[in-house]
Amino acid sequence: MKTILYIIQKEFLQIFRDRMMLPIIFVIPIFQLLILAHAATFEIKYVDLGIIDLDQSLASRALVRKFEASPFFRVKARSFSLDKLSEEMQNSRVEQILYIPANFNNELENKHPVKIQLITDAVDGAAAGIMNTYALSIVKDFNRNLLIQSKTLPLNIKSIETRTSYWYNPDLDYKTFMIPGILVLLVSIIGLFLSGLNIVKEKEIGTIEQLNVTPIKKHHFIIGKLTPFWFIAMFDLFFGLVLAKFVFHIPIVGSIGLIIFVASIYLVLVLGIGLFISTLADTQQQAMFIAWFFVVIFILLSGLFMPVENMPDWAQVINIINPIAYFIDFMRMVMLKGARFADVSYHIISITIYAILSISLATWRYKKVV
């Protein structure tokens, strides 16, 4: 037991003597939260619109005015030439083009169906979908007014009115959605990289040789090595939660105690993977590459940036072994929905089993290799 304390003491001495460590521990969380929370957003503030109104009639101007009045659209260009606006779109100066043909008003008055055209820059498919939805809702609204005006529909028609309410994130604030996930990212990266690299460093500089001729037991060494990083990652999670609550004003609906409890298990899992990587690698460079390989795959599949449900089946299968996916889902449920123990028991059980597996596998391999 005392041996473990000696190792922990030594680790903390080395960690705090490393001039890069304090910035890593304090600055990385702040930057990740600041940059990722603000930058990683799918919200579209406004659409740069180009307008071609070949009709120049009352009706066509009414439609254009509706677009102008919408907070989502910024009219960037007007022209009578589709070629000219196509060029503008090519240069990314406009994102969407509204094309009103010359016979728009006439056809409407003759009660013929009319066609207008919407051209959308769809390089970013997700954004194009959102832009299209915005534009269509304006056109639909315009259409409804026309119908009422032309009295083809009785004025007192009982139309269906949709009222949308957004639960758990009423303002549709993207930060609210992102920050629980970014906190997970934070502790995963800190835990995985620090532990993986640290043990490989002992191999690389040869100190492991001197340690191996001492009576240190392997499990003493592993516990002594991993404990400091467990504390650092826990500290960072706590620090991140404080930032989220008081700087970003993210509502934390669920129990902080539950978050800390599950995080403490989750970190055992992450440190286990770190230790496992350190048994595969001989140099810090190798360890870095292996760790990145896992982290990139796990993060992209985790549902941090895109919903897991939209991924192909095989990708969803991979997520069964993706620890980050479990913890992100857990964090969102607890922080935003206020999920209680029973609601997330599946996540907790999965993380616990995974933690036991990863630390045992890593310990077994460590004993075999070193």
Next chain:
Amino acid sequence: MISIKNLYKSYGNIQALKDISVEIHEGELFGFIGPDGAGKTTLFRILTSLLIPDSGSARVIDLDVVNDYKKLRTQLGYMPGRFSLYQDLTVEENLNFFAGIFKTTLQENYELIKPIYHQIEPFKKRRAGDLSGGMKQKLALSCALIHKPKVLFLDEPTTGVDAVSRKEFWEMLQSLKKQGITIVVSTPYMDEAALCDRIALIQKGELLDIDKPQNIIDRYSHFLYGIKADRMYDLVNQLREHPQCLSAYLFGEYIHFASISEIDINQLKEDIVNSGIEQVEIIQLKANIEDSFMDLMAKAEK
């Protein structure tokens, strides 16, 4: 004290150790002498329980290096060839850490390491990485001694250390020997062999000879001459053509020329001068340990 029997170890196709058997007595200062790649480090790693031999056995302090490694590790001190302490920790922190994991304290064994440690004590707040080569050796030796080991393994302790520090280091070993610690040391430097009680010459994983340094030298059976002249390189080549020549190589300012039978020095000198080389000087030499080693190596090659 240490009993090595028929030890074999190979890495893939490379035979690192071949049938090594040595007995080392208690309180002895024993040296393994051999060039780089001879297998010294492999042997030390087996004796310190870091490597498992392919076959054969080794017992250190009557403990088997494979089966009793746990107990053995509490009683041996090992100083690897490469500096293996924490460079980012201070002298004092390194010592306290190693004392701690051996369940002892610096104070408890201060007397044992004092002669070595007091030389670096003024720098105890300095990081190990900032020490000079010689001071690093002293710190490493202090750390290896901190738990009062019964036997000390030093793998090439003086490689890369300046001449003065090397001399000091050997003096420290002699004083540790007086305290009853068995010391096993390896070195590629032949001149250090004479400072050991007994030595084993090792080459390509095989033992060539084990004995007191003087006995090995005394067994040298050839006639040895030291020759110098103005064009040493041409001279070496010429001597190698000599019918009586066993070996001829440059050693310091003389060429060591070993011959099968006794040679008439004046005759040899005349022959050399006739070939156009001047300022020729020939003396009769006593073999040193390096001559013996070269001779044993040549015999092993055949």
